[in-house]
Amino acid sequence: MRKINTFWNWFQDNNQTIKNFLNETPKSQKQISHWIKHRLGFYCKELDYMIIFPKKPTEKTELIITANGNPEYFTRVTELIKHAPVLKHWKFTAFIQPTVHIEKIMDGLDEPYVFQEITIKTSEIKFLPLAYDEKTKKLNIIVYLKNYNIHCDTKTWNQAIYIIMQDLLGEKSLYQNINFVQLACLPTNTEELIELYDLQFYIDTINKNDVS
Known part of the structure; x- marks a missing residue:
């Protein structure tokens, strides 16, 4: 004290x-x-x-x-x-709080992030869950990125996704709920993929079902 x-x-x-x-x-x-x-x-x-x-x-x-x-x-x-x-x-x-405006992202009007040679918008990113750890209550996900194979600097991409996800979830939620992030190139068919801006909603749904 x-x-x-x-x-x-x-x-x-x-x-x-x-x-x-x-x-x-x-x-x-x-x-x-x-x-x-x-x-x-x-x-x-x-x-x-x-x-x-x-x-x-x-x-x-x-x-x-x-x-x-x-x-x-x-x-x-x-x-x-x-x-x-x-x-x-x-x-x-x-803690660093969520700072992005979901409405703008949903409409594709969000400002792009620029990391060295990488320029990407949150509205262009999607994800799928890989696994949910019942013990730690943490989620493993795969994040799909536009042009990932063209700019395949893994370290820069990891840093970029960390910053984007922190803006979406906030510092505390990110580290309490996400365990592992795998990166992949956005496929041609994205029907089965989930918008990254829905990640917090997905986490809340899992936690709610886990409690019930």
């Missing part, structure tokens, strides 16, 4: 400077980033952070604390946010 209080006391003392980050010089921005990471590391070195700056002056700046998907540190994230102070211009969030 002492380390939690130490972090938040420091944050409160410096919150105006952090909030003004975008108006600082590059040198000052680097120093601010260093000190946030350093102070957070004093509490738990495995945690990380993101700051979402508002588009409108009336909106709050958001500090997101993340375990980078490592479930061993989920409790540390929750505890830290649980004891966050109430600050007028700040919002504190545990």
Whole structure:
């Protein structure tokens, strides 16, 4: 608890400077980033952070604390946010939350992701379940990608799919529900495949049936 209080006391003392980050010089921005990471590391070195700056002056700046998907540190994230102070211009969030707009994806109007030589939209991705582990309550899936054979850089594709799925499910849901992802090229006949944007609905359905 002492380390939690130490972090938040420091944050409160410096919150105006952090909030003004975008108006600082590059040198000052680097120093601010260093000190946030350093102070957070004093509490738990495995945690990380993101700051979402508002588009409108009336909106709050958001500090997101993340375990980078490592479930061993989920409790540390929750505890830290649980004891966050109430600050007028700040919002504190545990874990990276789903950020995409499903309606746009369903209509094919979602913005493409660009990863090095790869450009892909979530609306172009489909999946099928491979197996469900009753013990861990986790799902193995195969993800079908457009032009996968043409740009077959497995590492880049894996990173891309991880980011896209995190945007869809959020950090905690992704690591609590998905165990293994296999990549494959999108076949000509896709009638039997499931849209990736329906993945959370599919997970919720499995969990509901498993409980009942």
